[in-house]
Amino acid sequence: MKPRILMCAPRHFEVAYVINPWMEGNVAHGSNAAASRQWNALVALLRRFATVETIAAAPGVPDMVFTANAGLVFGRTCVLSRFLHPERRLEEPHFERWFAEHGFDVRLLPQDLRFEGAGDALFDRRLPLLWMGHGHRTDAAAAAAIARLLDVEVEPLGLVNPRFYHLDTCFCPLDGGALLYHPSAFDAISRARIDALVPPALRIAVDHEDAQDFACNAINIGRDIILNRASDTLIAALAAHGFRVHQTPLGEFMKAGGSAKCLSLKLDEARVSACAAA
Numbered sequence: 001m002k003p004r005i006l007m008c009a010p011r012h013f014e015v016a017y018v019i020n021p022w023m024e025g026n027v028a029h030g031s032n033a034a035a036s037r038q039w040n041a042l043v044a045l046l047r048r049f050a051t052v053e054t055i056a057a058a059p060g061v062p063d064m065v066f067t068a069n070a071g072l073v074f075g076r077t078c079v080l081s082r083f084l085h086p087e088r089r090l091e092e093p094h095f096e097r098w099f100a101e102h103g104f105d106v107r108l109l110p111q112d113l114r115f116e117g118a119g120d121a122l123f124d125r126r127l128p129l130l131w132m133g134h135g136h137r138t139d140a141a142a143a144a145a146i147a148r149l150l151d152v153e154v155e156p157l158g159l160v161n162p163r164f165y166h167l168d169t170c171f172c173p174l175d176g177g178a179l180l181y182h183p184s185a186f187d188a189i190s191r192a193r194i195d196a197l198v199p200p201a202l203r204i205a206v207d208h209e210d211a212q213d214f215a216c217n218a219i220n221i222g223r224d225i226i227l228n229r230a231s232d233t234l235i236a237a238l239a240a241h242g243f244r245v246h247q248t249p250l251g252e253f254m255k256a257g258g259s260a261k262c263l264s265l266k267l268d269e270a271r272v273s274a275c276a277a278a
């Protein structure tokens, strides 16, 4: 069965404000036609490996294309995001309605907590563990709240580089337990936690150049990895772990600080079974 992925067409996409360093200098500098072409190519590629579902694009919320930030799905439960920036807070009712209408049990976090969904919360594929980023968008305190709400073990990771402001911009757990990540985006304590939990043979460190190309912002489905661009060295490293890389240019979305993974939300996330973790 193909996994289901939620996406939102870039009908109303533009860089209309600045809420991360990638957006600086890019307000009104994008091409909506080029964004549409890039998004359509990404969808066509993804359809080989997944079933793509879409939420209707709404005017006035240009970053709604980044469905990774809609919420965190786990089984039939969806923990809705509560965005840090008022510009993106306007997306919340659209996503809440979609999840409710599509059979999800929508859960809300306490009012005072910021949480930006699957952009900052990624399930490990080997350990029964949810990695959660904090430091830019999601509050550190959201980790305990999510752990309680979903009954999962959460490993918080501190993000220190403003260009890697969501966990999914610098960290991607892969099928089988390998980890694609950009070490310098994390504080020392978090790097030590990653080293303690992920054996060296499973860690694939991404250098500055690949990280700037959003190589960590990858969609992994089975042995296939979809991303904007990766160097030959990184492609070879991933091949050595058994992965095929598919590159599809997403430069228009990088002007807003997002790429392949940010434009998608996996809808079939489930608990890692004990035997997969063994």
Ligand code: ARG
Binding pocket: 019, 020, 063, 066, 068, 069, 088, 118, 119, 120, 166, 168, 169, 256, 257, 258, 259, 261, 262
């Ligand atoms: N402009 C958006 C923001 O700053 C980009 C979101 C990218 N999404 C992601 N999951 N990293 O919020």
